[in-house]
Amino acid sequence: MTAEAAAAGEQLFERFHRWLRDRHLPITRQRDLVSRAVFAGGEYRSVEGVQRRLREQGHRVGTATVYRALDLLLESGLVRAHDFGEGFKRFEPLLSPGRHGHLICARCGRVTEFSTERFERLLPLVADEHDFQHQAHQVEIRGLCRLCRDADAATLGRAGRST
Amino acid sequence: MTAEAAAAGEQLFERFHRWLRDRHLPITRQRDLVSRAVFAGGEYRSVEGVQRRLREQGHRVGTATVYRALDLLLESGLVRAHDFGEGFKRFEPLLSPGRHGHLICARCGRVTEFSTERFERLLPLVADEHDFQHQAHQVEIRGLCRLCRDADAATLGRAGRST
DNA sequence: TTAGGTGCAAACGGTTTGCAATCGA
DNA sequence: TCGATTGCAAACCGTTTGCACCTAA
Numbered sequence: 001m002t003a004e005a006a007a008a009g010e011q012l013f014e015r016f017h018r019w020l021r022d023r024h025l026p027i028t029r030q031r032d033l034v035s036r037a038v039f040a041g042g043e044y045r046s047v048e049g050v051q052r053r054l055r056e057q058g059h060r061v062g063t064a065t066v067y068r069a070l071d072l073l074l075e076s077g078l079v080r081a082h083d084f085g086e087g088f089k090r091f092e093p094l095l096s097p098g099r100h101g102h103l104i105c106a107r108c109g110r111v112t113e114f115s116t117e118r119f120e121r122l123l124p125l126v127a128d129e130h131d132f133q134h135q136a137h138q139v140e141i142r143g144l145c146r147l148c149r150d151a152d153a154a155t156l157g158r159a160g161r162s163t
Numbered sequence: 164m165t166a167e168a169a170a171a172g173e174q175l176f177e178r179f180h181r182w183l184r185d186r187h188l189p190i191t192r193q194r195d196l197v198s199r200a201v202f203a204g205g206e207y208r209s210v211e212g213v214q215r216r217l218r219e220q221g222h223r224v225g226t227a228t229v230y231r232a233l234d235l236l237l238e239s240g241l242v243r244a245h246d247f248g249e250g251f252k253r254f255e256p257l258l259s260p261g262r263h264g265h266l267i268c269a270r271c272g273r274v275t276e277f278s279t280e281r282f283e284r285l286l287p288l289v290a291d292e293h294d295f296q297h298q299a300h301q302v303e304i305r306g307l308c309r310l311c312r313d314a315d316a317a318t319l320g321r322a323g324r325s326t
Numbered sequence: 327t328t329a330g331g332t333g334c335a336a337a338c339g340g341t342t343t344g345c346a347a348t349c350g351a
Numbered sequence: 352t353c354g355a356t357t358g359c360a361a362a363c364c365g366t367t368t369g370c371a372c373c374t375a376a
Contacts, residue, residue, distance in 0.1 A: 026375045028331065047365080062333040067366065083246050087341090088365055103295050114289050119282070123304055126277055132266050133307040141286055144296040189350045189355060210340080225358040230341065250366095251340060 005041030008095050012039045012078050019076045030061050034069035038079055044090035044111065084111060101139030107148035114141075168204030171258050175202045175241050182239045193224050197232035201242055207253035207274070243299075247274060264302030270311035277304075 016035045020027050037050045045053065047066050054061055070091060073079035080092045084104055099120075103112040116139050127134035144152070179198045183190050200213045208216070210229050217224055233254060236242035243255045247267055262283075266275040279302050290297035307315070 024376090026330065028375070030332070060333095063365095064334080064367075065332055068331080101289075103290060103293055105295070106298055112293055112295070114293055118285060118289075122281060123302075126264075126281075127266060127304050127306050130266055130275055130277055131309040132268070132275070132304065133312055134304060135269055135306040137302070137304040139286075139300070139302050141290050141295065141297060141300040143290050143298040146294040149296055187351090191350070191356065193357070223358095226340095227342075227359080228357055231356080 009039035172202035
């Protein structure tokens with residue numbers, strides 16, 4: 001799984017290189033670093049998270065530069081932005097666009113992916129019915145993850161009261 | 164339709180009153196005004212939009228108070244917050260929670276509702292499969308609305324070039 | 327050589343907070 | 352009366368921008 005994730009990240013990195021080259025945009029040290037940080041699996045990183053990771057690796061990239069590199073990544077379609085209600089955005093590497101949705105725990109904020117295979121046919125159809133040309137979609141479910149539910153149950157058992 | 168919308172708004176307003184009373188929270192002039200402004204049909208208002216509407220009606224409510232009233236409305240479950248990528252949030256009156264999704268035009272930002280009836284059974288199931296307790300969900304489709312598509316086509320016809 | 331990128335610091339804009347005055351129940 | 356709310360202004364914080372300097376091609 002880790003090897004797979006690394007390979008996927010590497011593939012995205014190369015696709016980004018190609019995308020830059022195709023439009024004669026300079027390939028800079030900073031763009032390499034930021035894209036690698038975003039493509040490195042494990043989590044959807046925030047701007048601050050990208051900078052933290054790079055700092056840990058001994059690299060220094062200015063905040064504005066991170067934002068500008070992310071703009072390019074978004075434009076290339078290799079990355080998608082999310083607002084999970086934390087007050088900042090997180091960026092998701094997009095191996096295959098729009099193949100999954102997100103389960104978001106209302107209590108702890110943990111985000112889990114789920115397959116949206118069952119919806120992939122339906123959503124473009126819905127767009128069509130409303131005279132929209134479908135480009136992308138996003139499916140989110142909010143609820144309580146197992147851990148938070150268990151924690152709640154424990155609290156209830158002890159105090160006999162919810163709030 | 165307008166009469167219906169007004170009736171719906173009135174019902175939400177009364178539900179909010181009851182919700183406040185039930186938890187012994189003061190019913191203030193400001194809470195009445197803000198909730199009515201949000202519940203008034205037609206559009207999903209932003210904080211600034213709420214204030215503008217109230218100002219037009221000759222009322223003055225502080226910004227912080229609008230935010231605090233909206234927090235209560237969200238907590239009551241009668242209102243849902245959206246981030247359509249405009250840099251601020253919009254607030255949607257929730258007559259019946261989670262019965263529709265949103266089509267968002269990638270070009271002009273127009274938001275259209277669509278029925279999510281076809282998904283209502285499926286999504287709680289998906290949550291269950293991932294050990295989540297389903298609370299709510301949100302389905303969004305991004306694409307081009309009819310008008311923007313036509314405008315694009317016209318431009319292409321004239322200039323013969325896309326960007 | 328040079329168009330474009332970078333980093334800094336200041337500006338921005340939506341949202342939150344501290345606090346004295348005020349209000350609903 | 353009294354705890355909660357309000358409004359103002361300042362603080363916050365993620366993001367954007369202006370500009371002098373640097374760098375990929």
